[in-house]
Amino acid sequence: MPDAEVRVSLPQRHFGETARTDLWWLQPLVVFLGLSGFIVYSTWAAFQGAHYTYQGYLSPFYSPEIFGNSRHSWFGPWPLWWPGWLPYSPAFLILWAPGGFRLTCYYYRGAYYKSFWAAPLSCTVGKPFKKYRGEAKLPLILQNVHRYFLYLALLFLVFLSIDVYHAMWFETPEGVVQFGIGVGTIVLLINVILLGGYTFGCHSLRHLIGGKKDCVSKSFGGGKPYDCVSCLNRKHMLFAWMSLFWVGFTDFYVRMCSMGVFTDWRII
Amino acid sequence: MATATFKIWRGDASGGEYRDYTAEFDQGMVVLDVLHHIQAEQAGDLAIRWNCKAGKCGSCSAEINGKPRLMCMTRMSTLPVDEPITIQPMQTFPIIRDLVTDVSSNFKMKRSIKKFKPRPPDTEDGAWLMDQQDVERVQEFRKCIECFLCQDVCHVLREHHMHDEFIGPRHLVYAAALEMHPLDTEDRVADLKKLHGAGYCNITKCCTKVCPEHITITDNAIIPLKERIADEFYDPVTKLFRIFQPKKK
Numbered sequence: 405m406p407d408a409e410v411r412v413s414l415p416q417r418h419f420g421e422t423a424r425t426d427l428w429w430l431q432p433l434v435v436f437l438g439l440s441g442f443i444v445y446s447t448w449a450a451f452q453g454a455h456y457t458y459q460g461y462l463s464p465f466y467s468p469e470i471f472g473n474s475r476h477s478w479f480g481p482w483p484l485w486w487p488g489w490l491p492y493s494p495a496f497l498i499l500w501a502p503g504g505f506r507l508t509c510y511y512y513r514g515a516y517y518k519s520f521w522a523a524p525l526s527c528t529v530g531k532p533f534k535k536y537r538g539e540a541k542l543p544l545i546l547q548n549v550h551r552y553f554l555y556l557a558l559l560f561l562v563f564l565s566i567d568v569y570h571a572m573w574f575e576t577p578e579g580v581v582q583f584g585i586g587v588g589t590i591v592l593l594i595n596v597i598l599l600g601g602y603t604f605g606c607h608s609l610r611h612l613i614g615g616k617k618d619c620v621s622k623s624f625g626g627g628k629p630y631d632c633v634s635c636l637n638r639k640h641m642l643f644a645w646m647s648l649f650w651v652g653f654t655d656f657y658v659r660m661c662s663m664g665v666f667t668d669w670r671i672i
Numbered sequence: 673m674a675t676a677t678f679k680i681w682r683g684d685a686s687g688g689e690y691r692d693y694t695a696e697f698d699q700g701m702v703v704l705d706v707l708h709h710i711q712a713e714q715a716g717d718l719a720i721r722w723n724c725k726a727g728k729c730g731s732c733s734a735e736i737n738g739k740p741r742l743m744c745m746t747r748m749s750t751l752p753v754d755e756p757i758t759i760q761p762m763q764t765f766p767i768i769r770d771l772v773t774d775v776s777s778n779f780k781m782k783r784s785i786k787k788f789k790p791r792p793p794d795t796e797d798g799a800w801l802m803d804q805q806d807v808e809r810v811q812e813f814r815k816c817i818e819c820f821l822c823q824d825v826c827h828v829l830r831e832h833h834m835h836d837e838f839i840g841p842r843h844l845v846y847a848a849a850l851e852m853h854p855l856d857t858e859d860r861v862a863d864l865k866k867l868h869g870a871g872y873c874n875i876t877k878c879c880t881k882v883c884p885e886h887i888t889i890t891d892n893a894i895i896p897l898k899e900r901i902a903d904e905f906y907d908p909v910t911k912l913f914r915i916f917q918p919k920k921k
Contacts, residue, residue, distance in 0.1 A: 540871030
């Protein structure tokens with residue numbers, strides 16, 4: 405601010421120093437445990453490379469299955485050119501995209517900066533470090549790539565919707581494929597709905613669909629799509645957590661059915 | 673009548689300490705009421721800045737039990753009185769005396785933002801035409817009472833004292849009100865990135881939580897500005913499309 409330089413001299417607080425008397429540490433702790441739990445489970449599930457399909461169900465961690473041995477595979481078995489020393493799993497080709505979308509998401513950024521980096525741990529609580537670069541410089545300036553992950557996330561919604569359709573077709577012991585709806589179909593459908601609620605409430609989408617214009621009313625659809633995205637955006641945190649939990653549960657459900665632990669009840 | 677103990681910070685720029693005061697309060701009283709009682713009966717020299725007592729002037733900002741709040745809008749019934757209630761001045765600004773801080777840095781920050789520059793009137797009688805939806809978007813930002821609680825809670829200013837590199841949430845709201853205004857023709861995006869440090873905000877939403885006017889500062893002002901900065905500086909595809917778009921007149 406060259407024409408209005410501001411100089412303020414104040415003491416630096418110590419890490420954790422605060423006058424707050426409430427349970428300020430509880431929320432960052434819950435976020436830390438929730439995100440850590442998901443990262444551990446999803447990493448473990450990705451490395452398994454097995455039990456990710458059952459009947460027409462395909463785990464969202466493995467969708468779309470680009471290479472693989474199931475009936476969902478786009479290009480057949482795993483390619484021979486894949487280096488033998490590298491572990492392989494169809495999930496490795498997939499998880500970076502939704503993972504990148506969540507990693508660069510405005511909601512999650514604020515949440516994990518607090519819970520994992522203590523930047524700050526909670527509002528008005530002293531920080532552990534003195535220097536700060538924020539998202540103005542490398543590496544966090546790369547968070548601006550979020551909109552590109554959004555494009556991929558929208559594409560993944562299409563794949564996951566197709567998976568719901570595939571989850572409506574079951575093979576009988578005689579080898580006949582017939583229409584049906586199982587509990588797994590509903591689980592996969594809820595997964596798409598929650599992921600849709602999360603993706604369509606994205607801040608970048610809100611900007612791209614009309615927010616970037618000063619006259620939103622003159623944007624695409626007369627501003628109605630902007631209003632819809634804004635409506636979902638107000639519940640972005642809720643959808644972020646519900647979709648995170650449900651995508652993990654969907655993988656767990658398909659895995660348990662595939663391993664024979666769960667019985668997939670047919671509704672129709 | 674109930675009784676509460678207050679730990680009130682007393683001092684000036686050279687230093688100070690917390691002093692205990694015990695005061696009675698009645699149903700419906702706010703913290704400022706009790707402090708006025710203490711000022712009248714126990715500490716006549718206690719410095720407090722206040723004006724409207726209605727949450728509209730933004731003068732009585734302070735930190736109550738470590739949370740930035742307006743003293744006139746914090747009811748005693750919402751505070752635990754089984755332990756002392758800590759009252760301290762805003763920690764982001766230099767202290768003048770007791771609970772009064774020097775917030776003049778904010779006015780310097782505000783002056784650095786390019787002013788409103790409307791397009792020519794739409795009609796011959798000098799009127800402008802605007803859609804209600806466009807007006808409502810920026811109307812939210814005009815609710816700001818400049819209490820500077822959001823500046824106080826922002827860790828970039830509070831912990832790192834980057835007042836000369838980052839204008840803070842209050843002024844990002846002000847910039848958003850101008851930048852998103854349907855009549856405005858000025859371009860502030862480059863300034864927001866280079867001079868005003870919008871990139872320093874890491875979206876912890878503390879400013880939104882403390883706003884007494886319930887302005888959704890982070891989601892409706894700061895993030896949309898960050899997205900406009902991304903359009904102009906970090907998104908090669910959008911930049912390519914912008915070449916073919918008409919510029920603001």
